[in-house]
Amino acid sequence: MAEISKLKDIASQVRRDIIWQTFLAQSGHPGGSLGCADFFTALYFEVMKHDPAFQMEGKGEDVFILSNGHISPGWYSVLARSGYFPLEELATFRKINSRLQGHPATHEGLPGVRVATGSLGQGLSVAIGLALSKRLQGDQHTVFALTGDGELQEGQIWEAAMFGAHHQVDNLLVTVDWNGQQIDGPTHEVMALGDLPAKWRAFGWEVLEMNGNDMPAVVDTLSRAKERLGGGKPVVILMRTEMGFGVDFLEGSHKWHGVPPNEEPQYRALAQLTETLGDFPRPALS
Amino acid sequence: MLHSIQANGKKATREGFGDGLLEIGRQNPDIVALCADLTGSLKMHKFAEAFPERFFQAGISEANMMGIAAGLATGGKIPYTGTFANFSTGRVYDQLRQSIAYSHKNVKVCASHAGLTLGEDGATHQILEDVGLAKMLPGFTVINPCDYNQTKAATLAIAEHQGPVYLRFGRPGWPVFTPEDQPFEIGKAVLLAEGSDVSLFATGHMVWQAVEAAKNLAGEGISVELLNIHTIKPLDEEAVLESARKTGAVVTAEEHQRYGGLGDSIAQLLARRLPRPQEYVAVNDRFGESGKPLDLLNKYGLGVADIEAAVRSVLQRRATSHSTH
Numbered sequence: 001m002a003e004i005s006k007l008k009d010i011a012s013q014v015r016r017d018i019i020w021q022t023f024l025a026q027s028g029h030p031g032g033s034l035g036c037a038d039f040f041t042a043l044y045f046e047v048m049k050h051d052p053a054f055q056m057e058g059k060g061e062d063v064f065i066l067s068n069g070h071i072s073p074g075w076y077s078v079l080a081r082s083g084y085f086p087l088e089e090l091a092t093f094r095k096i097n098s099r100l101q102g103h104p105a106t107h108e109g110l111p112g113v114r115v116a117t118g119s120l121g122q123g124l125s126v127a128i129g130l131a132l133s134k135r136l137q138g139d140q141h142t143v144f145a146l147t148g149d150g151e152l153q154e155g156q157i158w159e160a161a162m163f164g165a166h167h168q169v170d171n172l173l174v175t176v177d178w179n180g181q182q183i184d185g186p187t188h189e190v191m192a193l194g195d196l197p198a199k200w201r202a203f204g205w206e207v208l209e210m211n212g213n214d215m216p217a218v219v220d221t222l223s224r225a226k227e228r229l230g231g232g233k234p235v236v237i238l239m240r241t242e243m244g245f246g247v248d249f250l251e252g253s254h255k256w257h258g259v260p261p262n263e264e265p266q267y268r269a270l271a272q273l274t275e276t277l278g279d280f281p282r283p284a285l286s
Numbered sequence: 287m288l289h290s291i292q293a294n295g296k297k298a299t300r301e302g303f304g305d306g307l308l309e310i311g312r313q314n315p316d317i318v319a320l321c322a323d324l325t326g327s328l329k330m331h332k333f334a335e336a337f338p339e340r341f342f343q344a345g346i347s348e349a350n351m352m353g354i355a356a357g358l359a360t361g362g363k364i365p366y367t368g369t370f371a372n373f374s375t376g377r378v379y380d381q382l383r384q385s386i387a388y389s390h391k392n393v394k395v396c397a398s399h400a401g402l403t404l405g406e407d408g409a410t411h412q413i414l415e416d417v418g419l420a421k422m423l424p425g426f427t428v429i430n431p432c433d434y435n436q437t438k439a440a441t442l443a444i445a446e447h448q449g450p451v452y453l454r455f456g457r458p459g460w461p462v463f464t465p466e467d468q469p470f471e472i473g474k475a476v477l478l479a480e481g482s483d484v485s486l487f488a489t490g491h492m493v494w495q496a497v498e499a500a501k502n503l504a505g506e507g508i509s510v511e512l513l514n515i516h517t518i519k520p521l522d523e524e525a526v527l528e529s530a531r532k533t534g535a536v537v538t539a540e541e542h543q544r545y546g547g548l549g550d551s552i553a554q555l556l557a558r559r560l561p562r563p564q565e566y567v568a569v570n571d572r573f574g575e576s577g578k579p580l581d582l583l584n585k586y587g588l589g590v591a592d593i594e595a596a597v598r599s600v601l602q603r604r605a606t607s608h609s610t611h
Contacts, residue, residue: 065357
């Protein structure tokens with residue numbers, strides 16, 4: 001197991017990548033991306049058995065589906081730093097002729113992405129389909145998926161939740177980014193989610209909770225969740241995160257959900273995040 | 287050629303789908319099927335009983351079913367989804383668009399009970415917009431076979447095609463007039479009868495209506511060239527242009543809204559390449575209603591007599607345009 005301190009270093013660099021990508025694009029969603037940086041890091045650098053020599057079908061490896069596609073900068077960062085594509089490509093995020101679309105897509109052939117997401121509520125169903133294909137092929141590996149919490153307002157999520165339990169899709173580990181924020185404000189004001197653990201349990205899922213911004217807790221909970229797989233039930237981790245975590249003036253507010261930092265806040269944000277692995281190469285700023 | 291086209295009894299196109307699915311399931315172990323609580327209606331029970339481990343009941347959750355199909359396709363399977371045409375398109379359009387079309391997933395969206403001939407269930411279920419919806423999605427192939435035999439053949443053929451397909455068929459027993467075990471070539475129009483006066487392009491259930499109309503018109507001395515356009519997208523442009531060039535007058539017939547269906551695809555092609563007068567036999571911006579299939583076709587302008595009238599009308603227009611030149 002990688003040392004926690006090493007994972008924390010990677011997560012710090014992932015956060016810098018998020019700030020840089022959204023700054024260079026002057027577009028994108030830094031808030032949720034920062035909040036999930038620890039989760040992405042733990043998944044790609046500790047928990048998942050995956051091969052950066054990407055093959056779409058994902059046979060013989062763990063696979064990941066990002067259902068809340070708008071936090072793509074965080075995912076792109078861990079994909080690039082795992083070796084799926086060159087680091088300098090992060091500088092093309094949201095720009096014309098890039099493989100790094102605003103929301104993840106397969107259309108341009110970006111390694112690591114298996115389905116387009118962005119229109120919310122769809123990724124969980126796709127993850128279940130992938131899990132069924134693994135079952136049919138006798139592949140013992142796990143399908144991981146991440147959804148937002150606001151995304152749980154989409155009806156398709158609960159269709160998928162019902163299906164997953166009914167068909168005993170127990171090679172599926174879903175995490176919900178429970179940051180309590182969405183574009184129009186706190187979820188309890190926009191559309192209250194109610195008792196989420198009870199809801200998932202009532203749908204027949206194994207439910208765990210964790211603090212998604214505490215690296216030891218993330219690693220520990222993900223490995224405990226993996227142990228629960230194979231028991232006839234899909235597993236969901238309700239992951240408490242702080243939107244914007246790691247940059248104090250971005251934390252806990254929905255205002256930075258879809259607003260990139262401009263120059264002054266960008267430098268203030270970077271000043272709070274240690275450059276551990278080296279920032280990705282960028283074209284000279286004019 | 288025309289008089290040799292005879293119906294050999296009636297059978298529903300959905301039966302052709304069910305039998306085709308069972309057969310392709312036997313041939314190809316990668317075929318999987320999903321159904322949203324309409325196994326009997328779609329005739330998918332034969333596949334479900336033969337291959338229970340490859341059949342997934344989705345319950346009444348079509349959006350989820352499309353996503354799961356996309357995931358199964360990602361893992362290398364060839365999923366066939368089954369539900370009514372209404373729930374295969376309009377209800378799940380964003381799922382078709384993002385999870386399947388944009389993501390290049392090899393999903394076969396199999397849609398029964400399309401159009402007015404669904405009958406008694408009425409307009410809530412009689413979708414007349416599905417071909418337009420499906421054909422607008424980049425990369426989607428859109429197929430509307432005409433009878434039991436052709437639907438079965440199409441069900442087999444789409445497994446060989448890499449990419450998303452919308453396969454449309456219907457509920458009622460319908461004349462069977464194409465050969466058993468026919469080859470099915472996606473994107474290749476079938477010339478049913480050569481003629482010299484007018485080109486009649488028909489799809490789905492309307493092909494049989496067109497056969498009857500063409501026979502009646504032959505009695506009046508009008509020579510109809512009849513093509514079965516089973517694949518609406520990609521359209522067999524060369525076959526359409528060749529016939530239109532020969533006859534100089536075009537009629538299209540489909541169980542769909544006039545906006546967005548086969549007629550529009552052909553009109554677009556003719557406008558770009560070979561402008562010729564065209565008449566549409568299609569539903570004109572209306573919803574259907576409950577009733578018997580043939581009564582509904584007649585009421586909504588899709589009867590045999592309507593096709594004949596459209597032919598006479600387009601011939602008159604062609605004559606007028608010639609005389610003004």
